[in-house]
Amino acid sequence: MIGFIKKDLAMIKSNFKLLAVLIVVYAIMGLMDKMDISFILPFMCVMIMISSFSYENYNKWDAYSISLPNGRKNSVKSKYITTILMTLIVSIITIILSFIISYVNTQTINYEKILVTMFGTIFGTLLVLTIMYPIIYKFGVEKARIGIFLLVFGIVIIGSLLANFVNLSSILKSLAFLEDYLIIILIIVAIIMVYGSYKISEKIFNKKEF
Amino acid sequence: MENILEIKNLCKKYDNFELKNVSFTLPKGMIMGFIGENGAGKTTTIKAILDIIKSYSGEIKIFGLDNRKDDEKIKEDIGVVLDDMFFPEILTPNDINNTMQGIYKNWDTKMFNDYLKEFSLLPNKQIKTFSKGMRKKLEIATAISHHPKLLILDEPTSGLDPVARAEVIQIFQNFIEKDDCSIILSSHITADLEHIADYITFINNGEIVLSKITNELLDKYGIVKCTEKEFKDINKKDYVKYKKSKYEYEVLIPNKKEFKTKYNISIIDKITLDDLMVLMIKGEE
Numbered sequence: 001m002i003g004f005i006k007k008d009l010a011m012i013k014s015n016f017k018l019l020a021v022l023i024v025v026y027a028i029m030g031l032m033d034k035m036d037i038s039f040i041l042p043f044m045c046v047m048i049m050i051s052s053f054s055y056e057n058y059n060k061w062d063a064y065s066i067s068l069p070n071g072r073k074n075s076v077k078s079k080y081i082t083t084i085l086m087t088l089i090v091s092i093i094t095i096i097l098s099f100i101i102s103y104v105n106t107q108t109i110n111y112e113k114i115l116v117t118m119f120g121t122i123f124g125t126l127l128v129l130t131i132m133y134p135i136i137y138k139f140g141v142e143k144a145r146i147g148i149f150l151l152v153f154g155i156v157i158i159g160s161l162l163a164n165f166v167n168l169s170s171i172l173k174s175l176a177f178l179e180d181y182l183i184i185i186l187i188i189v190a191i192i193m194v195y196g197s198y199k200i201s202e203k204i205f206n207k208k209e210f
Numbered sequence: 211m212e213n214i215l216e217i218k219n220l221c222k223k224y225d226n227f228e229l230k231n232v233s234f235t236l237p238k239g240m241i242m243g244f245i246g247e248n249g250a251g252k253t254t255t256i257k258a259i260l261d262i263i264k265s266y267s268g269e270i271k272i273f274g275l276d277n278r279k280d281d282e283k284i285k286e287d288i289g290v291v292l293d294d295m296f297f298p299e300i301l302t303p304n305d306i307n308n309t310m311q312g313i314y315k316n317w318d319t320k321m322f323n324d325y326l327k328e329f330s331l332l333p334n335k336q337i338k339t340f341s342k343g344m345r346k347k348l349e350i351a352t353a354i355s356h357h358p359k360l361l362i363l364d365e366p367t368s369g370l371d372p373v374a375r376a377e378v379i380q381i382f383q384n385f386i387e388k389d390d391c392s393i394i395l396s397s398h399i400t401a402d403l404e405h406i407a408d409y410i411t412f413i414n415n416g417e418i419v420l421s422k423i424t425n426e427l428l429d430k431y432g433i434v435k436c437t438e439k440e441f442k443d444i445n446k447k448d449y450v451k452y453k454k455s456k457y458e459y460e461v462l463i464p465n466k467k468e469f470k471t472k473y474n475i476s477i478i479d480k481i482t483l484d485d486l487m488v489l490m491i492k493g494e495e
Contacts, residue, residue: 001312002312003308003309003310003311003312003313003314004309004312004313005312006305006308006309006311006312007297007301007305007308007309010301010302010305010308010309011298011300011301014300052298055298055299055300056298058298058299059294059295059296059297059298059299060294060295060296061295061296061297061298063257063262063292063295064290064292064295064296064297066260066261066262067260067262067285067288067290067292067362068285068313068314069281069282069285069286069313069314070281070282070285071285072261072281206264207264208264209263209264209265210257210262210263
């Protein structure tokens with residue numbers, strides 16, 4: 001397993017510089033009180049990992065990996081672990097930077113706002129992973145890109161239709177009591193959806209013919 | 211003799227191709243040349259051995275263990291060079307070394323680095339900067355640096371020039387001398403196999419046509435070149451296939467010695483694996 005994670009990290013090491021530049025840009029923009037781009041950083045991790053699928057596909061790594069001990073199991077597992085690991089590390093760096101920026105700009109740290117924003121971002125990032133990875137394993141990264149476009153388009157259409165026919169504000173009001181538990185709920189939902197996504201991807205990969 | 215690999219009645223159906231009851235064995239310490247034309251079923255058989263393809267029937271035993279049930283245990287002792295399948299080309303030999311350290315219990319970093327030096331492969335260069343011959347050498351170094359007991363090589367010399375091909379074959383020969391290892395080596399370039407393979411298994415159109423000891427095959431089989439009249443005198447039982455050309459008949463016979471005692475035909479040529487393949491595939495019965 002460690003070997004597969006090392007390989008995934010080696011695949012994306014050339015993007016570490018890009019991430020470092022983005023973190024610096026975020027810090028500068030934050031200190032200048034210009035614009036909050038913190039949400040981009042964790043998302044970048046997933047996008048970088050998704051791009052690594054293209055290289056693997058080109059050299060038929062998936063088929064080769066099965067010839068290695070425990071290859072079928074670890075190939076998928078390592079992708080999820082590396083993505084989550086990257087997302088969490090970048091998110092922690094972003095949170096620490098946000099604390100510093102908040103303190104420098106206002107002499108106080110707005111813990112709640114920063115944490116809620118970051119947990120929301122991490123949740124969104126994991127949602128992308130949850131949806132994208134099984135699609136990539138099933139249809140390949142090229143088709144998955146079209147798939148994600150159709151998916152987002154579908155969500156927007158369904159969302160706007162729902163907004164017309166359902167009274168969203170009353171639903172949100174009735175759910176207001178959950179606000180205190182928001183972060184815990186997000187964590188539980190994220191764990192369930194990522195685990196479910198992993199199991200689906202694993203099943204797809206196990207049945208795959210190369 | 212202990213068998214490293216045993217395949218019994220392997221079947222796999224695709225829309226336009228089928229593996230039909232493929233069966234053969236590879237004894238310990240032997241090198242098997244797995245020959246056949248492109249699309250004959252060599253790669254499909256190898257993929258089944260490694261469980262890369264699914265939904266096949268039949269039994270595959272490696273080191274006496276079931277290839278699906280004991281997957282992890284078996285693959286610790288297998289090295290592979292697969293046609294067009296490898297690490298992503300943005301990685302470097304160093305990345306491969308780091309990865310394999312975490313995958314194989316017996317990974318030998320020193321051995322891998324020694325091979326990199328021997329093959330003049332720079333450890334920090336991306337694979338995509340290597341020539342085809344260099345890539346193949348890297349694939350071989352990767353396949354043998356955990357001291358495998360079985361090497362599975364699918365077309366390891368395909369696409370290489372004669373010099374690189376000779377180098378690659380030499381690497382295998384050197385490796386066999388050092389490590390007690392069995393090899394199954396698929397190739398449609400049969401000249402590579404005549405000198406190193408102990409066994410030849412020939413697959414055609416998804417079926418095993420023959421699986422024999424190389425020397426026995428090359429010594430016993432022969433090609434008779436004769437006239438039409440002479441050919442008509444040969445009993446069907448005494449030849450395998452024949453090919454009619456403008457001036458003569460080329461007849462593949464399974465036993466030169468026996469043939470000489472029965473017929474008064476003096477031109478019996480030695481057979482090469484190429485001749486055997488061509489006559490078996492293109493010849494008439």
